[in-house]
Amino acid sequence: MIGRSWLDKAALLLVLSNMLALTSIPAAFSVEEGWLRVEDEHFIVYYQSGYKDDALKVLQYADQARQIVLAFIPYEVDGKVKIYIYPGPSTTESGWYITYGHMSADYMRKSIYLIAPSEALKQSSYYDDIWHKKNVIHEYVHVVVGNLIYEKLKRYKGNYLPRWFDEGIAEYAGIFLSNDPRIKEKYSSELKKIEDLVKNGKGFFMIVASNVYYGGAYLVYFLHDVYGQEPIMNLFTKSYPDFYTALERETGKSLRELEVDWLKWACNKFNVNFSQVYEEISQTIKTTVTLSETITKTLTEKVKLTEIHIAIKTVYTTSIITKTTSTTKTLTETKTRYQTETTKILGETFSVTSIALATTLIMGLCLLVTLTLLIRKRRK
Numbered sequence: 455m456i457g458r459s460w461l462d463k464a465a466l467l468l469v470l471s472n473m474l475a476l477t478s479i480p481a482a483f484s485v486e487e488g489w490l491r492v493e494d495e496h497f498i499v500y501y502q503s504g505y506k507d508d509a510l511k512v513l514q515y516a517d518q519a520r521q522i523v524l525a526f527i528p529y530e531v532d533g534k535v536k537i538y539i540y541p542g543p544s545t546t547e548s549g550w551y552i553t554y555g556h557m558s559a560d561y562m563r564k565s566i567y568l569i570a571p572s573e574a575l576k577q578s579s580y581y582d583d584i585w586h587k588k589n590v591i592h593e594y595v596h597v598v599v600g601n602l603i604y605e606k607l608k609r610y611k612g613n614y615l616p617r618w619f620d621e622g623i624a625e626y627a628g629i630f631l632s633n634d635p636r637i638k639e640k641y642s643s644e645l646k647k648i649e650d651l652v653k654n655g656k657g658f659f660m661i662v663a664s665n666v667y668y669g670g671a672y673l674v675y676f677l678h679d680v681y682g683q684e685p686i687m688n689l690f691t692k693s694y695p696d697f698y699t700a701l702e703r704e705t706g707k708s709l710r711e712l713e714v715d716w717l718k719w720a721c722n723k724f725n726v727n728f729s730q731v732y733e734e735i736s737q738t739i740k741t742t743v744t745l746s747e748t749i750t751k752t753l754t755e756k757v758k759l760t761e762i763h764i765a766i767k768t769v770y771t772t773s774i775i776t777k778t779t780s781t782t783k784t785l786t787e788t789k790t791r792y793q794t795e796t797t798k799i800l801g802e803t804f805s806v807t808s809i810a811l812a813t814t815l816i817m818g819l820c821l822l823v824t825l826t827l828l829i830r831k832r833r834k
């Protein structure tokens with residue numbers, strides 16, 4: 455019973471702390487100070503003085519985005535989505551830095567952040583209305599998908615979806631589901647890169663997926679087109695151990711089969727001969743496998759070589775050390791002996807010199823005495 459009441463208290467504490475954590479989230483509303491706002495039924499757009507036209511334009515894009523996304527992912531975010539328009543590069547309430555050419559979403563805050571379209575356009579003509587229209591859809595998808603996964607699966611989007619799918623679904627809606635043909639036109643060169651991969655026999659699923667935005671967009675396009683809307687919705691609402699298991703179960707295909715299906719779809723889309731390209735793809739896969747096996751083999755051999763190398767090095771180093779030690783020893787001995795001998799020789803040299811000096815001195819004295827005596831004799 456004691457244990458039970460202790461557990462109850464712990465549970466109560468946990469609930470209370472969760473409530474506190476939840477109530478602390480709206481504290482971010484302090485951001486509202488100094489902001490002007492324009493809103494409708496689904497969005498609140500915050501902007502700075504002088505940017506009302508930008509705010510109205512973005513609100514219009516947001517409403518269009520909501521319509522487009524709703525037809526694809528039938529889910530409404532609880533409450534109004536907030537959009538913050540900054541006059542220039544800024545750090546958002548989420549702590550992210552946004553600059554020209556960046557737009558970001560914080561799905562937990564149900565917020566989207568961007569720089570005023572009129573200011574972005576001054577920086578580059580690339581950030582035009584089409585760019586903004588597409589990216590508002592993109593960020594709105596992140597908000598919807600993030601909230602859906604969090605609500606239904608109790609998971610964070612970033613921990614569940616692979617990047618190609620996360621960015622791919624946002625980009626797919628932004629480019630392919632938009633009713634504005636200028637968007638597809640603007641991104642045609644990026645989309646062409648994916649088409650070229652398929653045409654050149656490199657349209658392998660994971661190669662395409664490595665281009666998370668445009669490759670991802672085509673992969674989601676394929677999934678939507680071939681398997682329909684329901685499996686895609688189920689990826690966000692049905693509980694599976696991981697995303698790829700969910701993908702296999704919802705499409706009823708293994709990843710290997712999905713890869714073939716994708717390729718057939720892509721070949722049809724880009725007007726490419728499937729059997730020819732698939733042959734090339736199979737060849738590429740085979741080559742890749744062989745290459746990776748060769749690399750592994752080489753690496754194994756290299757490891758062996760390294761081991762041998764280390765062994766040789768050790769023996770070599772030991773012998774060098776031994777040799778060096780003995781040589782040093784010999785050298786030291788020689789040095790000591792040399793020094794002793796030098797001292798001895800120096801000592802001997804010194805004694806010889808002193809005898810010579812003494813002799814010279816005595817001889818000199820004798821000579822002096824003799825000379826003195828001779829001089830005296832003459833005077834007499």
Ligand SMILES: [Zn+2]
Nearest residue numbers: 592596621624
């Ligand atoms: Zn994104």
